[in-house]
Amino acid sequence: MRLREYFFAIFILLCAVASTAQSLFPPCVQRGATLTAEIKGYDGAYAVLFDCDSLTGEVVESEIEVEEDGKSVTKKQYSLKVDAAGETVPGAHAFRLVSPAGVSKLLWLQVSEEPTILQGTTPNNTPRDAQHVGFQIVVQGKLSDASSGVIDYYSFDVEEGRELLFEAGSGDGGFDPTLTLYEQSGSWFDEERLKRLAYGDETNVLRSTTPQLTYRFAKPGRYFVAVAAFVGVAPADAPYLLRITSTEDVTDSSEEDWFTLTSPHAANTEWDERNFDRVLDTERIQQIWTRTADAPKKMVIQAGGAAANSQGDAQPQTEEAAVDVEPSTTIDALSLASEVEPNQTHEEALEISIPVLIEGRIGFPADIDVFRFKVEAEQALAFEIETPETIPPNFNPRINVFDGEGGELMSNVFKHVENTIMINSLQAKTIYTFKTAGEYYLHVRDVTSREGDERFAYRILVRPQIPHVGRIEVMEDHFNLNPGGVSKLTANIAQEEGFGGDLAVTFENLPPGVQVLSAAEVDPDTGVPFEMIDKERFVPKGQKVNMIFLASEDAPGTPLPRMVRMEVRPISANKPGPPFLVKEFPIMVLRPENKDLAMQQLQTIATSDESSLE
Numbered sequence: 001m002r003l004r005e006y007f008f009a010i011f012i013l014l015c016a017v018a019s020t021a022q023s024l025f026p027p028c029v030q031r032g033a034t035l036t037a038e039i040k041g042y043d044g045a046y047a048v049l050f051d052c053d054s055l056t057g058e059v060v061e062s063e064i065e066v067e068e069d070g071k072s073v074t075k076k077q078y079s080l081k082v083d084a085a086g087e088t089v090p091g092a093h094a095f096r097l098v099s100p101a102g103v104s105k106l107l108w109l110q111v112s113e114e115p116t117i118l119q120g121t122t123p124n125n126t127p128r129d130a131q132h133v134g135f136q137i138v139v140q141g142k143l144s145d146a147s148s149g150v151i152d153y154y155s156f157d158v159e160e161g162r163e164l165l166f167e168a169g170s171g172d173g174g175f176d177p178t179l180t181l182y183e184q185s186g187s188w189f190d191e192e193r194l195k196r197l198a199y200g201d202e203t204n205v206l207r208s209t210t211p212q213l214t215y216r217f218a219k220p221g222r223y224f225v226a227v228a229a230f231v232g233v234a235p236a237d238a239p240y241l242l243r244i245t246s247t248e249d250v251t252d253s254s255e256e257d258w259f260t261l262t263s264p265h266a267a268n269t270e271w272d273e274r275n276f277d278r279v280l281d282t283e284r285i286q287q288i289w290t291r292t293a294d295a296p297k298k299m300v301i302q303a304g305g306a307a308a309n310s311q312g313d314a315q316p317q318t319e320e321a322a323v324d325v326e327p328s329t330t331i332d333a334l335s336l337a338s339e340v341e342p343n344q345t346h347e348e349a350l351e352i353s354i355p356v357l358i359e360g361r362i363g364f365p366a367d368i369d370v371f372r373f374k375v376e377a378e379q380a381l382a383f384e385i386e387t388p389e390t391i392p393p394n395f396n397p398r399i400n401v402f403d404g405e406g407g408e409l410m411s412n413v414f415k416h417v418e419n420t421i422m423i424n425s426l427q428a429k430t431i432y433t434f435k436t437a438g439e440y441y442l443h444v445r446d447v448t449s450r451e452g453d454e455r456f457a458y459r460i461l462v463r464p465q466i467p468h469v470g471r472i473e474v475m476e477d478h479f480n481l482n483p484g485g486v487s488k489l490t491a492n493i494a495q496e497e498g499f500g501g502d503l504a505v506t507f508e509n510l511p512p513g514v515q516v517l518s519a520a521e522v523d524p525d526t527g528v529p530f531e532m533i534d535k536e537r538f539v540p541k542g543q544k545v546n547m548i549f550l551a552s553e554d555a556p557g558t559p560l561p562r563m564v565r566m567e568v569r570p571i572s573a574n575k576p577g578p579p580f581l582v583k584e585f586p587i588m589v590l591r592p593e594n595k596d597l598a599m600q601q602l603q604t605i606a607t608s609d610e611s612s613l614e
Contacts (some may be wrong), residue, residue, distance in 0.1 A: 009215045024080065025239050026118060026140040027171030028110040032086040036060075036201070037109075039078040046595050047560065047602060048080060051265040054088040055109070056274055056461040057081055059097070067237065084111055094263040096561070096600035100595060102480025102588045103561040110171065110241060112138045119152070127184070130155040130224055135164055138241040140171075141227065143234055151228040154242065158223060163216040166200065167243040168227050169259025175234035179211045181487045182224040194224060201230065209257040214247060224363055233397035241427055269581050273384060273496065276397070280386040280459045282357065285334060285466070293501055293570045294469040305541050334463075339369045346370060346402075346441055355463035356443075362395070362456035366449040370441055373462070377437040381466040382497060385412065395456045396426055396447040404439055414538040417531040428538050430498060453455050469503065469570050470494030470540050472582050478561075479587045481514065481551040488519065489547045491582070493568075494540040501572030505545060506579070508565040511589050514553025519546040549587065557591025 022041030029035035039045060045059045060079045062571050065072050080097075083164070088111050097104040117133065119141030124131040129152035133139055144150055158164065162317060178201050185195035200211035217223070227242055232520065241259065243327060272278050335353045339360035342348050349372040352358065361368050376382070387395050402412045410432045434440070444460065446452055473492040493503065507516050512525040564587050570577040588594075 001366050022104075022238070023239065024107060024140065025171070025237075026116070027108065027239050028112055028116050028138055028140055028241050029082055029084045029086045030116050030138075031088040031111050031113065033084060033089060035080075035082045036083070037082065039080050042078065042097045042099050042104060043076070044076050044101070044595075047095050047598055049098065049561065050109075051094045051263045052088070053086040055095070055111075056083050056085075057095075058410075073094045076611070079210075082109065089265075092130040092259065092261050092263060094261075096586065098560060098588075098598065100590070100592075102590055105344055106477055108171070108260070110138075110169075112243070114138050114243065114245065116140055124152050124154065125150050125152050125253045127182070127192060127224055129153070132156070133244065135244040135246055137244060139244075140239070141242065142237045142239050143175075143227070143229055145236060149228075149232055151226045153224055153226050155222055155224050156244065158217045158220065160217065160220045163214065163247045164224055165245050165247050166213040166215070167210060167245075167259065168200075169210045169243075170234075170240050171239035171241055171487075175238045175240075176230040177211060177240050178230050179226050180226045180228070181213055181215055182226065183295040184222065184224065197223075202315055204252070224369075230381050244332070267584055273426050274471070276385060276387045276391045276507075278386065278428075279388075280357065280384055280461045282334060282336070284357075284384070284461055285355065285463060288466050288468050290467060290578055290580055291470075291570060292499065293572035293575045294467075294575050328488045337371070339371075343370050344368050346372070351443055352442075352462070358458075358460040359464070360444060360460075361454065362397070362444070362446050362458070363454060365446075365452045367434075367445065367452045369444040370442075372439060372441055374439050375434045375437060378433060378435065379437075380431065380433040380462055382429065382431045383412065383466045384461040384463075385458040386428070386461075388459060390455045392426065395451070395458075397458050398426060398445055398447045399430075399460065400443045401432070402441045402443065404441075409434075409440070410537070412432075414534040416535075426537050432537060436469075441481045453528070465497040467495075467497050467499035467501075467572070469499060470496035470569065470614055472568065474566070474583050477583075477585050479549055479585070481549060481555075481587065481589050483513075483551055483555050483589065484553040485551055487549045489549065489566075491545045491547070493545060496540045499570070499572075502547065503543075503568055504569040504571060504576070504579075505547065505568050506567050506569070507547075508567065509562055510564055511551075511555065511558045511562045511587055513552040514587065514589065515552075517550055519548045551589050555589045557594045557597065558588040559594045559601055561586030561588050 002108045024037050024039055026035065026037055039059070048057045048059055051056065058081050060081055062079065063074050064077045066075055067073070090111050090113050093109050094106050095109055096107060112137050112465050116138045117140070118132045123129055123144070125144070131139075132155045135156060135158075139154060141152055143152060166179050166181065168179050170177055170282055179199070180196060181198040181200075182194035184192065186193055194272055198213050198215050200213035213225075222310060225242070225244070227240055229238065333354045333355070337350065337352045337356050339358065340350060341363075344352050344367075347369040351372045354373055354375070355371075358371065362369070383399060385397050385399065388395055389395075398412060401409045403409060408428065412427045413428045414427045414430075416423055416425075442460075442462070444458060446456060471494045474489060476487075476489050479487045479489075491505070510516070563584050565584050566582045567579040568582050569579040
């Protein structure tokens with residue numbers, strides 16, 4: 001992992017530690033069952049909005065007696081009652097709470113296929129006190145004080161030859177859990193000493209917080225699994241889920257990253273071309289064209305065969321399929337190529353025709369796949385890499401381009417200085433302009449010669465550069481406005497491959513009395529810039545767009561949130577491109593009467609059997 005990403009991840013986790021007041025526990029319900037969860041940090045909540053109709057719920061207010069300074073005090077307590085229908089899709093589901101303070105941030109509830117059990121009321125922070133559980137279950141627990149190195153232990157019995165899958169996840173994404181598997185071996189000094197069998201942490205803390213362990217037990221007996229926080233960073237009473245299943249009973253749906261906080265029902269507006277796990281397929285170029293003002297008329301996909309090497313080991317059997325898009329064309333055809341061994345040398349190189357989508361595999365240590373291609377003078381190409389089966393740091397794909405004499409022209413290694421430290425990082429995308437026409441060679445390998453197996457699959461899209469709008473980051477995910485008040489939305493927009501056009505930003509479904517104004521701000525002093533080598537090949541130019549949401553003094557209240565659509569339309573040479581969705585988020589205008597009006601609306605919705613999200 002890059003050093004910058006590591007410190008950024010730690011920063012995010014520290015921010016999570018600071019936000020301990022807002023929580024939901026327990027955070028998981030079995031589908032077909034009901035759940036009553038305690039809500040903290042949302043006093044006065046009166047409604048809940050789920051991402052799908054198969055989850056329904058209500059907020060219940062009650063009174064409890066607590067001791068404060070030796071006196072008995074009556075306080076209000078809020079609980080969320082959830083009913084998960086039998087057809088509910090397993091995995092993470094998004095929801096929001098509504099209170100007099102407005103709509104909440106995005107919250108998460110996990111839905112499981114397996115039964116759920118709660119962590120016991122007695123501490124299980126040592127192996128001796130481990131809570132005994134079975135498998136085909138989900139355990140819902142809390143780390144009482146992760147900063148003090150607290151570890152929760154669970155024991156289980158297993159027969160010889162059984163293979164189990166262990167997964168752990170933070171209930172709300174607030175910390176990064178780890179898993180460790182032990183057997184009780186004992187020693188001369190301690191008969192209860194544990195021997196570590198396996199350790200699990202996620203592949204990249206910025207993309208996932210789900211460690212997984214698969215282990216086949218060679219002998220029967222009692223074993224232990226421990227849940228802890230990575231480097232001890234977690235909020236107090238951090239909720240977690242521990243899932244233990246037999247691999248024989250794992251279905252295709254449950255093999256997915258179960259704790260990924262991505263709703264299966266949310267509009268997929270995420271765009272990122274600089275992560276190894278984004279999908280590269282035959283639709284990739286069309287997708288890029290939707291983010292520019294100059295889309296092509298038609299592209300032909302040449303499908304159905306492998307590329308041929310110089311020895312003629314594979315003959316492509318192509319079948320052309322026309323794909324219609326709109327106005328003038330810049331790319332006529334996309335070819336598909338599959339690597340064919342042997343292709344370790346320039347003499348064995350597979351010949352490809354650009355643009356091309358290459359599929360291959362670094363199948364063994366020191367494996368190098370070589371491809372031969374031709375370019376014209378001043379031809380500008382983009383190289384995009386996907387690792388569909390495992391991402392860095394497991395598989396670290398390195399690409400290099402050489403000329404016919406063996407001279408290296410480029411690679412996907414980005415060299416830059418951060419805090420006086422030289423960092424070399426592998427990038428999932430790079431661009432390059434070939435000065436001279438001729439024949440060149442693309443090498444694909446793992447960054448070391450020691451790794452390689454069937455998981456090291458890759459896809460590489462080599463295509464002409466297309467100026468387009470890249471990733472748009474909008475940090476805000478909801479707005480609560482007082483009458484006469486304002487809130488600011490900031491969008492950071494990447495300009496990929498030389499895009500220099502304008503952008504038109506629009507918002508649909510705003511509440512009555514709310515308008516959006518553009519805003520300007522002074523660029524902050526960024527200090528001494530980091531040294532970056534070939535920055536233009538790895539870092540897109542960017543621009544910042546600020547928008548102000550203004551609620552008029554007489555704006556009516558919004559009892560339930562209004563879902564607002566943010567769209568962007570690229571404009572180039574006075575020619576507009578198609579608009580595309582960037583984000584959907586809720587907005588509320590706060591009024592004292594909102595709660596009463598909301599309860600009336602919810603009652604109407606319930607009696608008419610309509611979705612509360614509408």
